[in-house]
Amino acid sequence: MTEKDNPALKFELLQSDDFAQYLLRDSVEIEQVLRNLIRRRAMVTAYINGSRDFMLTTVLEVDHGRLLLDMPADTSQQRRAENAEALICITQLDSVKIQFPLAGVDRIEHDGRPALVADIPDRLLRLQRREYFRLTAPVSHSLVCQIPVPGESGPPSTYEARVLDISGGGVAIVVPPEGIEFKPDTEFTSCQIQLPETGTITAKLRIRSVFRVTNRNGISMLRAGCEFVDLSDKVASLIHKYILKVERERSARERGL
Incomplete structure (x- = not known):
């Protein structure tokens, strides 16, 4: 089979x-x-x-x-x-x-x-199901996670990471190959993701895994799997609302509506 x-x-x-x-x-x-x-x-x-x-x-x-x-x-x-x-x-x-x-x-x-x-x-x-379902970021609009990165001296800088997928438990993002240290158990506070027509969420992220992947075009990148830490009910509700919205739109397109 x-x-x-x-x-x-x-x-x-x-x-x-x-x-x-x-x-x-x-x-x-x-x-x-x-x-x-x-x-x-x-x-x-x-x-x-x-x-x-x-x-x-x-x-x-x-x-x-x-x-x-x-x-x-x-x-x-x-x-x-x-x-x-x-x-x-x-x-x-x-x-x-x-x-x-x-x-x-x-x-x-x-x-x-x-x-x-x-x-x-x-x-x-x-x-x-609500814990493991992950929504792949839609092609129609990109999702960006703004991550404050502490500087060695002076105010933190903000790194904008492309979001690959999102769920109520966390996100997968593309990370830079160098310049910023992304390793398991590293935490970033006050990270923001703007969810189109839904709202902006702010959350703490903890890196769970980092590994290299190669897409169909042969381009190699680093993927970081991140979990949300102490996510509030309000933010979790916004994420759930966004996922349902995207899934309804995707289903409507497939039916030709």
Whole structure:
């Protein structure tokens, strides 16, 4: 099986510090979530080796540090799953997205039927939709984040960073390759973003991750994932209002209205 969209968009949450606060690492908590999947008979999409190839399965049992998955009926999928170095499992319960990696699986017999077994994952991501939905900055208008940067001597200067995407939890911005230090855990206060026809928000930003990306034109840039710190309800409401507005306009264009 293959999916039309790019699965990398689904996997990036486990690979980025942007959502570190939503990662469970305690084995007891992880097992509790997995047992809930069993009780609710939740369907799990397992991507094979981080590719577009996936299979549908369910969690059968969690015991003694092991997790059992239902074996897919398709024999070719069975072979690919058994030979996989890793599976990325994604499911949802009560509008909460659940995602966890499995470092390889083996074939066993369970209640007289073939099944897949793996070690309990060492991390598991739980995200409510409002926490992980990110709006890509519209082409029709650019978003700019004005970041006050303290000077070594004298008043701070303002750096204008292009916003790549925005959510209620934070923003992704393009940062300069040199001149200004952007590194994880750095905080910038009184940052401003003007949301067209909505209002201007002011917030403190904390850098969660910085990495280099290359766009389709071969141009390389640095991307910083930032989280909002102590965001007020008023500002969060403005961001939500802006996202809904842009999504409604985008939907109307797609329908030809």
